């Protein structure tokens with residue numbers, strides 16, 4: 001099922017995103033196109049994939065879909081050249097900028113210029129308020145705060161540990177019983 005972007009409250013300050021979404025992978029991008037957006041900029045780590053992981057088959061599929069809808073795509077990452085170049089090429093992004101210097105505005109403005117579009121027709125997706133969102137807002141590019149994938153991964157681990165606890169408890173009890181056996 002496709003998820004519509006959820007517009008946040010009226011933007012109060014530079015730390016407030018225009019929208020927020022749970023994941024870029026379940027998003028209704030066709031609707032964003034209908035709303036007038038023409039270029040999508042993405043952070044990589046914890047936005048498209050877990051930190052430092054390569055592009056997933058789903059990422060490649062997603063960017064093919066975006067292209068088909070008619071979007072121009074760009075990767076703006078503070079990560080190094082090797083990672084960003086390889087990632088952008090694997091997914092077929094139209095433009096990329098490594099060591100983007102977010103929350104500085106330069107990379108955002110360069111991407112806008114690259115596609116000869118109005119800022120309002122671009123949309124930036126990122127997981128970090130103090131780099132991704134702050135930079136986009138300063139540059140005047142609408143922003144989407146994406147729930148960080150790493151956090152989710154971490155949460156899964158925490159959850160797993162929590163679920164493990166009762167098993168460990170009963171296991172240790174059982175173990176103790178065995179030990180108590182004559």
Ligand SMILES: [Mg+2]
Pocket residue numbers: 043044045046047126127128
């Ligand atoms: Mg990130």
